[in-house]
Every structure is written in structure tokens, then in C-alpha cells.
Amino acid sequence: MDKRKVIVTGAGGQLGRDLVSLLNEEGCETFGLTRSELDFSKREEVDRIVSLLKPDIIIHSGAYTKVDQAESEPDVAHQANGNGAGYIAAAAERIGAKLAYVSTDYVFDGTASRPIPESAATNPVNVYGASKLNGEEQSQAHASRCFIVRTSWVYGLHGANFVKTMLNLARQGKPLSVVDDQVGSPTFTRDLAACILRLIETDRYGIYHVANSGVCSWHEFAQAIFEEAGLKVELKPVSSEQFVRPARRPAYSVLEQGALRENGFPEMRHWREGLKEFVRLESEEVDHENRSTVGRLR
Structure with missing residues (x-):
């Protein structure tokens, strides 16, 4: 992708920062x-x-991501995630740029029992998911x-x-x-960014499902985090009903990645x-910060 001009929106976010780094x-x-x-x-x-x-390419990774807060301010979420995506797409089309719009598993209702293909019917159960689906539709309509x-289930170093x-x-x-009745595929931002590139x-x-492979519950994910970090933690599984939040979460978020293969x-x-890899890099970061703090105190 030598010398091509690329705009990355949401460049201060965890995915945006990795995208900028890889593109550079x-x-x-x-x-x-x-x-x-912007x-x-x-x-x-x-x-x-x-x-x-x-630009030759716009990667629209910026978004309104306050999932629970969106329930009380749907207009703000739809303006940013829906109309905002439409503005980006229309601008990209005018100058002949490619567009990559980063969306979410939350466009689905979580009632599936097997990996969800790209062609599956969407049916968001919260405002955030609905606003991101709005953004998908506007992106495809204008670009x-x-x-x-x-x-x-995205996570990164930033x-x-x-x-x-x-x-x-x-x-x-x-x-x-940690809840044990929501199932999905945790996705490291570096892997996601590399696939987008x-x-x-x-x-x-077209539409692509991009997540790290494999499946786990949030509780199993937490267990794995502590195992990789070598931490002993008292960890109790709970149901979603015991951990009520303003926005409903899909119970099943495993994405079938047929489009990548095809x-x-x-x-x-x-x-x-x-x-x-994340735990290793995060541990190195923490050690570096600790050494810097000790150095300043001496």
C-alpha cells in the first residue's frame, strides 16, 4: 500500500491507534x-x-461507543454512528476513495446457536446496535x-x-x-487492524465478519486472562440477570467468517x-512504567 493516502477516523481509540501504526x-x-x-x-x-x-482510502473506525448511555440518548448515537457514517461514505464516493466501515456483532439479536453468517438477518436489541446498523446501511447506500x-469483543493495548x-x-x-451466559469471540485490535489492511x-x-477464531463466555475469557497473566483470582460465574445494565447484550455473538474464506x-x-500476545505486551508496558516511576523517585 505504498504511498497511498489513508484517513483513519477515531484515531485516538484502541483500534484506531493500531490502524495508524500499521499503516505507517x-x-x-x-x-x-x-x-x-474530525x-x-x-x-x-x-x-x-x-x-x-x-485520501485514497478512509477507514471509519470512529464511533459513539457508550453502549449503556446510548439507551438514554438515542438521537446522539444515531447522529454519530448512522448519519456520521453516511457523511463519511458520501464524501469518500465524491473523491473516488475506498471506504472501510467498522461495525459490530451488536447488529444481531444474539438468539443464534451457531456461528452467524454475513447474510444473516440483522435485529439489534439495543440502541447502540441499531445505530451501528444504521451506519452500515448508510455506508453501503452512499459508497x-x-x-x-x-x-x-474488541480489546487492545490502548x-x-x-x-x-x-x-x-x-x-x-x-x-x-463475571457473566457466563454470553458467548462470543474476543478480538485483539492488532489482528483486526491487520485484517482490515x-x-x-x-x-x-462487501460485508465481512472479522474476529479472532474460537468461542468462549465472558467468564471463560476472564479465566484465560488470569491464566495468561499468572494471577490467582477468586472468580465467580453469574448470569446476565444478576448483572443488569441499561442496554441488553446479545447472548450469542459468534461470527461465521465465510466472506474471508470465500x-x-x-x-x-x-x-x-x-x-x-496482548498479556505479554501489556506486561512489558507495565514493567516499563514501573521502572520509569522508580527512576523518577530516586
Whole structure:
């Protein structure tokens, strides 16, 4: 992808930061734009910046991601995730740029009992999922060169996520309760970003399910996190009914990745392998921070 211009929205987020890093390694001219640099919920701002930068590719990884808060402010969620995606797509189409829109397993209702294919009927059970589905529809309506990338249970080295939360709480020695009746595929942002880069090098447009392979519950995921980190934790399984939140979560979020196979892309590695790499890198980061703190105190 040498010398091509790429805009990454949501560049301050956990996926956005990995995308920018990988694109730079590939030699692209990368414009990583945070929400303060590009508020994609404003059409005029999107038009101005896209016209100014004239990218070859836009990766729209930015989103309103406050799943529970979205229940009380649906208009805000739909403006950002739905209309905002439409503004980005229309701007991409005007200049002939490719578009990759990052979506979510939350566009499904979680009632499936086997991996969900790209062709499955969508039926979101919360406002966030509905707003992201709105974004999918607007992206495809406005951009002819469009990849829709649905993913699940994302975590990375940057920003807040389930893995970091579990590690932080475990290091404080707290007993933990985690739901065991929601099933999915944890996805390391580095693996997701690498797959998105493989997609945008092609013209095989369409909907893709991209997640690390394998299946687990949140409780099993937490157990694996502690095993990989060598932490002893009192961990109790609980049901979703015991852990009520404003937004419903799909009980089953395993994504069948048929489109990757059918279009000749490599399979995603197992989620446990991604987690192993994350824990190693996170541990190195923590050790470095601790050494820096000790150095400052001396």
C-alpha cells in the first residue's frame, strides 16, 4: 500500500491507534484523526476535511461507543454512528476513495446457536446496535467501494477494555463476578487492524465478519486472562440477570467468517493466541512504567 493516502477516523481509540501504526509501517501517508480533529457527526466538517486531504482510502473506525448511555440518548448515537457514517461514505464516493466501515456483532439479536453468517438477518436489541446498523446501511447506500467489517469483543493495548479492567481489578486482589451466559469471540485490535489492511488492498467489497477464531463466555475469557497473566483470582460465574445494565447484550455473538474464506483471505488466529500476545505486551508496558516511576523517585 505504498504511498497511498489513508484517513483513519477515531484515531485516538484502541483500534484506531493500531490502524495508524500499521499503516505507517506499510509506508502509507496516514492521517489519524481523533474526534476533536474530525467530528464526523457534522457533515460540513467531514466534507471540508475529506476534500482537503483527498485520501485514497478512509477507514471509519470512529464511533459513539457508550453502549449503556446510548439507551438514554438515542438521537446522539444515531447522529454519530448512522448519519456520521453516511457523511463519511458520501464524501469518500465524491473523491473516488475506498471506504472501510467498522461495525459490530451488536447488529444481531444474539438468539443464534451457531456461528452467524454475513447474510444473516440483522435485529439489534439495543440502541447502540441499531445505530451501528444504521451506519452500515448508510455506508453501503452512499459508497460504491465499501467494506463493512463486523467484529466482536474488541480489546487492545490502548484505551479501556475488558481485559485491562480484569487485570487492574485482579492486581488489586479483589474477588470478581463475571457473566457466563454470553458467548462470543474476543478480538485483539492488532489482528483486526491487520485484517482490515489486507481487505483494503483489494476491490473485494462487501460485508465481512472479522474476529479472532474460537468461542468462549465472558467468564471463560476472564479465566484465560488470569491464566495468561499468572494471577490467582477468586472468580465467580453469574448470569446476565444478576448483572443488569441499561442496554441488553446479545447472548450469542459468534461470527461465521465465510466472506474471508470465500475471498481468499487468511483465517484469523485463535483468540487465545491473541490474548497471549496482548498479556505479554501489556506486561512489558507495565514493567516499563514501573521502572520509569522508580527512576523518577530516586
